[in-house]
Amino acid sequence: MDKKTLNTLIQKFKPLMFGILLLPFLWMVYQTVLAPQSLGADPTKALVDHSGEWAIRSILFALAITPLRILTGLTGWIHWRRMAGLFAFFYALVHFLVYIGFFLQLDFSRIYQEIIHRPYIIVGAIALILYLPLVITSTKEWQRRLKRNWIKLHKLVYLIGILAVVHMTWLKKVGLMDTWPYALILVVLLLIRLIPKLKAQKNNF
Numbered sequence: 001m002d003k004k005t006l007n008t009l010i011q012k013f014k015p016l017m018f019g020i021l022l023l024p025f026l027w028m029v030y031q032t033v034l035a036p037q038s039l040g041a042d043p044t045k046a047l048v049d050h051s052g053e054w055a056i057r058s059i060l061f062a063l064a065i066t067p068l069r070i071l072t073g074l075t076g077w078i079h080w081r082r083m084a085g086l087f088a089f090f091y092a093l094v095h096f097l098v099y100i101g102f103f104l105q106l107d108f109s110r111i112y113q114e115i116i117h118r119p120y121i122i123v124g125a126i127a128l129i130l131y132l133p134l135v136i137t138s139t140k141e142w143q144r145r146l147k148r149n150w151i152k153l154h155k156l157v158y159l160i161g162i163l164a165v166v167h168m169t170w171l172k173k174v175g176l177m178d179t180w181p182y183a184l185i186l187v188v189l190l191l192i193r194l195i196p197k198l199k200a201q202k203n204n205f
Contacts, residue, residue, distance in 0.1 A: 003074060007074050007075055009076070010074060010076030010079070010080075011076050011079045014079060014083065018083060021083075022087075024050070024054045024091075025054075025090075025094065028047060028050055028094075031043075044098075044103050045103070047098050047102060048095065048099050048102070048103055051091060051094045051095035051098050052171070054091045054095075055088065055091035055092040055094070055095045056165065056168055056182055057091075058084070058088035058090075058092075059088040059092070059160065060161065060182065060185050060189065061087075062081070062084035062085045062087070062157065063157060063158075063186070063189045063190075064189055065077050065078065065080055065084055066192075066193055067189050067192035067193060070195055082138050085157070086135065088131070089131045089134070089135050092128050092131060092164075093128065095124075096124070096128055119170070120166075120167050120170035120171050123166050123167045124163070124164075124167040126163060127160045127163035127164050130156050130160050130163070131156075131157075131160055133153060133156070134153070134154055134156060134160075137150060137153060137154075158190060161186050161189075162186065165179065165182050165186055169183070
């Protein structure tokens, strides 16, 4: 099968991937509305944890799009990039809303105390805020407007990925014991992005 056919096939699977990425959210809604007992003794904490885990998984998936293109030599993956990035923001936003809405019950005095005593919340909030300009400028129209600056702006996703891992590691309070797979995947994905530059430098010698 030639590359053109494979690229077309990858594009056709985009709606399927959309459904797969949406399933965790639909499952959380189902558990919340129809099966709260499935969330365990502390449903609110379970929802915060589940939404947070899917937020970081989605961010890593978004970061995996370029490495997939590099490793396979197929450009079809690029058509998944915007979708993956938007899902990453979506789950991060759900995580934030569940935390302040269900866990803190929109008690702003409590939110203030949480920020003071739990700095990892600041790290998570910074990651979410940094994601906003990427979501706003994710369209082709903004890509045309910003040109090369668009690429520079969207490199913020690397920092967001790092902040997400730090947030999760700090939250777990056990260092990298629980979160090392996410940290390892993040490091590998960032290193793969260096392959084209290393090849270019090798060819110059």
